[in-house]
Amino acid sequence: MQIGELSKRTGVSVRMLRYYEQQKLLKPSRLASGYRDYGVEEEETVRHIRRLGEAGLKLDVIRRFLPCVTGERPDFHPCPDLLDTLRREVSVIEDRIALLEESRLDILGYLERADKGS
Amino acid sequence: MQIGELSKRTGVSVRMLRYYEQQKLLKPSRLASGYRDYGVEEEETVRHIRRLGEAGLKLDVIRRFLPCVTGERPDFHPCPDLLDTLRREVSVIEDRIALLEESRLDILGYLERADKGS
DNA sequence: CTTGACCCTGACAGCGGTGTCAGACTTTAG
DNA sequence: CTAAAGTCTGACACCGCTGTCAGGGTCAAG
Known part of the structure; x- marks a missing residue:
């Protein structure tokens, strides 16, 4: 899924999706063209980011917290x-x-x- | 009461108290010296501003809402x-x-x- | 009178977040 | 092939809010 699609699904602007990546909250792979390629699970990750951000967590705190939330590293210590x-x-x-x-x-x-x- | 006193009582910085005035949320009278002179009721007003601001209301919305909250104009239409x-x-x-x-x-x-x- | 605490205004700078624009490339549809 | 839509990077600029600094006045205590 590329960035426009993810933007539509999550309601988060393309601008902000790129910003999240810059802040190391997302790490989409790239197509041969250089286009970002997001996995389906990224959609849920974006929602988590929004929720936590809305709660006032700074992006750098979210960045550290995210692996736990997404279950990407359930063993995360x-x-x-x-x-x-x-x-x-x-x-x-x-x-x-x-x-x-x-x-x-x-x-x-x-x-x-x-x-x-x- | 002058600005430093009000700041201590409310926990709001002197800077912000002046800013609120610039945004027309407070209208302290002035002493001959030019110093701001706040009435006791302003203390409560400041707390209202903080509460509403904390709730995400922009200052310009608060400005319009404030007369109602403070009861300054209970007849306010x-x-x-x-x-x-x-x-x-x-x-x-x-x-x-x-x-x-x-x-x-x-x-x-x-x-x-x-x-x-x- | 001097000193220190307080106040004044105005400006500049930063924060996290966001929009927008320019200039270039890719992909898709006609 | 061409045109339109999508994407890329990087920069600039704004938002609301807040701190801070400079340069100057005021006031009370010694």
Whole structure:
């Protein structure tokens, strides 16, 4: 599968797919033409990247984490500092969720009042 | 209260407090010296800004929303497009929460496996 | 009066991420 | 063969946000 196809399937721009490769998150093989050639599993990998990125993980953290997520290296023995990073990341995510829920209520509360008032 | 004090109380850098003003989110009065002079209620306003910003709202959206949040204008009659923006924002926030929870489980799941494996 | 802490404005720079453009090559369809 | 669509690399530029620095004023304590 080449890059345009993967882009369509994942909704991630061609630009960003190339960027992910530059950041060593993807390593597509190349056709004789030089075109990138992605395997089917890369589609799922891209979704993982998006999810984790959306959660606020920096790409360099994702890069280290990815082999575990994709199961590419189930035996992967991460260095303790990655584990620490991830544990910290989890609590950051949890804080973030809490904040989002507060904000959500802020806005919903206002919308409700606005509905009543109109 | 001047800017350094407000910064200490809110944990928001002096730089950002000035930036918020430039973005019309705060309008402190000025002392004869030209120093900014914040009222006590601004402290709460700043926390609101942070919460909403953390939730992904852009400052220009927050700017329009703020009068409602602070109750500065409880009678405020927002234009419908602000309401639309906010409704959309709520669903973006909800999507974001869902994503965060997925990511959280991704990471927790991995950490658990790593603990077992060690 | 001097010193140090605080404040002012304005500019520059960086972050991670993203779009876009130019110039060149490849592939596919007509 | 030709034209259109897809791809390649590399660069430039912007976004929102944030830090930092320079050059200068203000204020309170010694």
